[in-house]
Every structure is written in C-alpha cells, then in structure tokens.
Amino acid sequence: MARTDFGPPDYREMVPPIIKENYGDWKYHTVPRPGVLRHVSNSGAVLHSVRVASPRLVSSEWIHDICDIAEKYCDGYLRFTTRNNVEFLVADETKLEPLLAELDEKDYLIGGVGLSISNVVHTQGWIHCKSAVTDASGITKSIMDEMTGYFTGKQKVPARLRIAVACCVNMCGACHCSDIAIVGIHRTVPRINDEMASRICEIPTTVASCPTGAIRPNPKLKSVEINPEKCMMCGNCTVVCPAIKIMDPVNDGVSIWVGGKVSNARTAPMFSRLAIPFIPNEPPRWSTVTAAVKNLVEVWAANARDGERMGEWIGRIGWERFFKLADLPFTDKHIDDFTHAKTTFRSTTQFKF
Amino acid sequence: MSLVQVKGTQVELDEDGFLVDPEDWSEEMAAYFATVEEVADLTDNHWKVINYLRDYFKKFGVAPMIRKLCKDTGFSLKEIYELFPSGPAKGACKLAGLPKPTGCV
Numbered sequence: 001m002a003r004t005d006f007g008p009p010d011y012r013e014m015v016p017p018i019i020k021e022n023y024g025d026w027k028y029h030t031v032p033r034p035g036v037l038r039h040v041s042n043s044g045a046v047l048h049s050v051r052v053a054s055p056r057l058v059s060s061e062w063i064h065d066i067c068d069i070a071e072k073y074c075d076g077y078l079r080f081t082t083r084n085n086v087e088f089l090v091a092d093e094t095k096l097e098p099l100l101a102e103l104d105e106k107d108y109l110i111g112g113v114g115l116s117i118s119n120v121v122h123t124q125g126w127i128h129c130k131s132a133v134t135d136a137s138g139i140t141k142s143i144m145d146e147m148t149g150y151f152t153g154k155q156k157v158p159a160r161l162r163i164a165v166a167c168c169v170n171m172c173g174a175c176h177c178s179d180i181a182i183v184g185i186h187r188t189v190p191r192i193n194d195e196m197a198s199r200i201c202e203i204p205t206t207v208a209s210c211p212t213g214a215i216r217p218n219p220k221l222k223s224v225e226i227n228p229e230k231c232m233m234c235g236n237c238t239v240v241c242p243a244i245k246i247m248d249p250v251n252d253g254v255s256i257w258v259g260g261k262v263s264n265a266r267t268a269p270m271f272s273r274l275a276i277p278f279i280p281n282e283p284p285r286w287s288t289v290t291a292a293v294k295n296l297v298e299v300w301a302a303n304a305r306d307g308e309r310m311g312e313w314i315g316r317i318g319w320e321r322f323f324k325l326a327d328l329p330f331t332d333k334h335i336d337d338f339t340h341a342k343t344t345f346r347s348t349t350q351f352k353f
Numbered sequence: 354m355s356l357v358q359v360k361g362t363q364v365e366l367d368e369d370g371f372l373v374d375p376e377d378w379s380e381e382m383a384a385y386f387a388t389v390e391e392v393a394d395l396t397d398n399h400w401k402v403i404n405y406l407r408d409y410f411k412k413f414g415v416a417p418m419i420r421k422l423c424k425d426t427g428f429s430l431k432e433i434y435e436l437f438p439s440g441p442a443k444g445a446c447k448l449a450g451l452p453k454p455t456g457c458v
C-alpha cells in the first residue's frame with residue numbers, strides 16, 4: 001500500500017535558520033526600496049526579503065531558475081506569497097545588492113510591496129477549466145503589462161490596490177473582495193441536450209443548482225427545462241449537468257467590479273460591486289478591459305486621499321460621483337435584483353446631483 | 354470515450370471510465386469496473402453498497418450524500434474506502450453504474 005495521509009511537510013523544516021532563531025521575536029520592518037523588506041528582530045538579527053513577480057503558471061525550468069538564485073544568495077531559502085509572488089530570503093546582508101543586480105539582469109520584476117499594485121490573484125481560464133468564460137493568464141498578463149510601473153514603485157499609488165481575475169462567477173480566488181475585479185460572465189441562456197441529460201445528469205441536483213428557480217424537471221424526457229425569463233446565465237446548472245451547455249463566444253465576456261477589501265484597517269472589509277456590466281473577450285490583449293482597469297486605477301489614484309483604498313474612496317465621495325469621475329454609464333444592470341436587493345437601494349434623500 | 358468488451362457485448366465508457374449509458378449496467382459490468390478500481394474480490398459487503406446506491410438512485414434520482422450512505426449501510430467512511438480504494442464517488446458509484454459525480458470535485 002502506498003503511504004497516505006501524511007500531510008504537507010512541516011514548514012519548520014524549510015524556514016531559514018535566521019527565521020527559526022527569531023520566530024515570533026521580530027521587532028519591526030521597513031521598506032528600504034520598492035520590493036524589498038528589511039525585518040529586524042529583538043536580538044538585532046536582520047533579514048531582507050526581496051519580492052519578485054511571478055506569472056503563477058510557471059514551468060519547472062522557471063522553478064529551477066529561482067532555486068538556483070536562492071541557492072546562490074539565500075542558502076537555498078525562498079517562499080511564495082499569498083499573491084503568488086516569490087520572496088528571496090536574504091540573511092547575509094552583503095548578498096543583497098548582488099541578488100538585486102542578478103534579478104534585474106535576468107528581468108525579474110522586483111516590487112509588489114506596500115503601497116503598490118501587487119500581483120493579480122487569478123484562476124485557470126482557458127488553460128484548464130471547463131467553466132471558463134474568459135481567460136485568466138491572458139487578461140492578467142495584459143493588465144500587469146499596464147501596471148508594471150505601479151508594481152515596481154516607479155508610479156505611486158495612494159494606498160494598496162488589489163486586482164483579481166476570475167474566469168466565471170464561481171469566483172475562485174479573491175474577486176468578490178478586491179479593489180478591482182474582473183469576472184467572466186455569460187449572456188446567453190443555456191441549451192439542454194435532453195437525451196444526454198436523461199443519461200448522465202442527476203435531475204434533482206440540477207434543479208436545485210439554480211439560484212433563481214428557473215429550472216424545473218421535464219419528466220417526459222427525463223430531463224429539465226429552463227425558463228429563459230428567469231435565467232440570469234450564471235452557468236451553475238452547467239457545472240452539475242454536463243448535458244447543459246452555455247458557452248457562446250460572441251456573447252461571453254467579462255464584468256468589472258470595484259471597491260472590495262479584506263483587511264480591517266480603517267474600515268471593515270467590503271465586497272466589490274459592479275462598475276462595468278460587460279466587455280467582450282478580446283484575446284490576446286483584452287485592450288478594452290486593460291484600458292478600463294487603467295482608467296479606474298488612474299481616477300482613484302488622482303482623487304483618493306493618502307491611504308484610502310478604492311472602496312473607502314467611493315464610500316467618501318458616493319457612487320454617483322464615482323460613476324461621473326470614472327466616466328462610466330450607470331445602467332439598469334447596476335441595480336441589484338437578487339433576493340436581498342432592497343438593502344442596496346438608497347433609502348435616504350441624501351445624494352449628489 | 355472508449356469501448357470495452359464485457360461478456361461479449363461492447364460497452365461505451367467516457368474518458369473517466371464511467372458508463373455513457375446507465376442502461377448498460379449489469380453485474381458483469383460491476384465486476385469489470387472492480388478490476389479497474391482496485392477492488393480485488395466483489396464480496397457481499399461490496400454488493401450491499403452497490404445495491405444500496407442503485408436503489409437510492411432509482412428512488413431519488415441522485416447519488417446519496419456520503420453521510421447518508423454510511424448511515425444506511427452501516428459502513429464507516431474508512432470501511433467504504435477499504436472496500437472501494439478509489440472512494441465512494443469514483444469507486445463505488447462507478448461500480449454501481451451511477452452517473453459521474455459533477456461540480457468542483
């Protein structure tokens with residue numbers, strides 16, 4: 001029998017000695033330059049972590065390359081961050097400058113620390129998921145090409161700004177709680193292959209998968225039927241029943257959401273909300289999407305106060321001014337019409353003309 | 354898609370080896386699936402689980418929740434895994450001829 005259920009290796013086996021020795025005993029950290037953190041412990045130990053961008057989806061050659069770099073400057077130690085950046089952990093201060101020089105020379109992007117636009121949390125897209133309405137890696141690359149200056153610290157931002165991409169409304173990742181989120185959406189009612197559904201789909205599960213109650217059983221065909229008036233094209237039924245197809249290359253595309261955050265700093269966490277209902281898929285560069293994201297970053301950066309996240313800024317100025325400043329049309333699509341929609345309506349006479 | 358010969362008849366399987374048409378299920382089919390899902394001998398305990406899954410699916414149109422399966426058959430999840438090493442979904446449901454599990458599996 002193969003050995004099973006032994007869990008991941010203990011992280012303590014893989015942290016550098018300097019972290020082991022000063023574990024839970026750090027005094028402070030500073031950011032001496034963009035992308036570099038300097039941690040100082042109570043005992044006076046100094047550790048530098050150098051953060052570089054990663055495309056998340058990488059080859060084993062790439063992994064070998066960062067391992068070689070870590071071997072050379074960090075006694076073989078590195079880590080990945082929760083936004084899939086790489087951090088080289090430098091215990092020997094004399095190796096910091098040579099490491100930075102080699103990273104520069106090899107075109108690794110150093111940055112993503114503190115007030116910056118760090119990596120895009122994203123998903124599988126057309127690389128690997130059958131639900132993908134849009135691609136993830138392609139959009140992420142296109143957006144980050146525009147945001148490189150904000151990543152490396154060449155361009156300043158008033159606060160940190162998180163961008164996330166999810167290729168369908170399952171929203172794997174962080175889209176519902178990011179400053180700017182790109183989410184793939186369908187706009188066509190799904191088609192059912194009744195004969196196939198009768199063979200391979202659990203009918204009650206399929207009926208129960210629909211958030212709007214648009215699906216009911218079709219006992220005659222041992223299949224289901226969809227009320228197009230009630231369907232909002234979420235695609236959930238297609239996840240549980242492979243005989244239901246929703247893909248439509250012409251009407252599929254993305255929506256853009258703004259103002260989410262997860263931290264409790266200054267204000268409570270917020271969900272992101274709809275800013276742009278639909279932009280078509282335009283591979284390989286998604287130029288309309290990237291232009292829209294750039295515009296959102298720029299109006300926020302030009303108008304927000306120091307330390308003010310996207311959602312906090314919108315909260316201060318109000319949504320009507322946000323739509324005006326961002327030069328976005330406000331449409332019927334922006335008005336919530338799901339179960340508890342009422343709580344999102346304005347129940348006050350306070351508003352700006 | 355692939356075709357297998359079981360007792361002289363050709364049966365169509367999908368890429369994960371599940372039945373394309375549940376009507377193709379037979380006890381011989383279960384015996385064939387046992388060979389691909391690391392079930393050495395089909396014992397009474399195996400048949401208890403298989404028959405339970407088939408009855409449940411016939412009655413309700415869905416596969417039972419794991420908890421329900423364990424409660425009704427009296428087997429713990431550990432015992433189910435001992436009977437069907439690839440688990441209740443990929444193993445037991447396949448042997449019972451139920452549709453392939455869907456969702457974020």
Ligand code: SF4
Nearest residue numbers: 129131132167168172
């Ligand atoms: S967001 Fe949707 S399409 Fe993208 S990986 Fe998750 S389930 Fe798949």
Ligand code: SF4
Nearest residue numbers: 210231232234235237
């Ligand atoms: S796409 Fe969504 S709303 Fe439409 S029928 Fe399927 S589950 Fe219901």
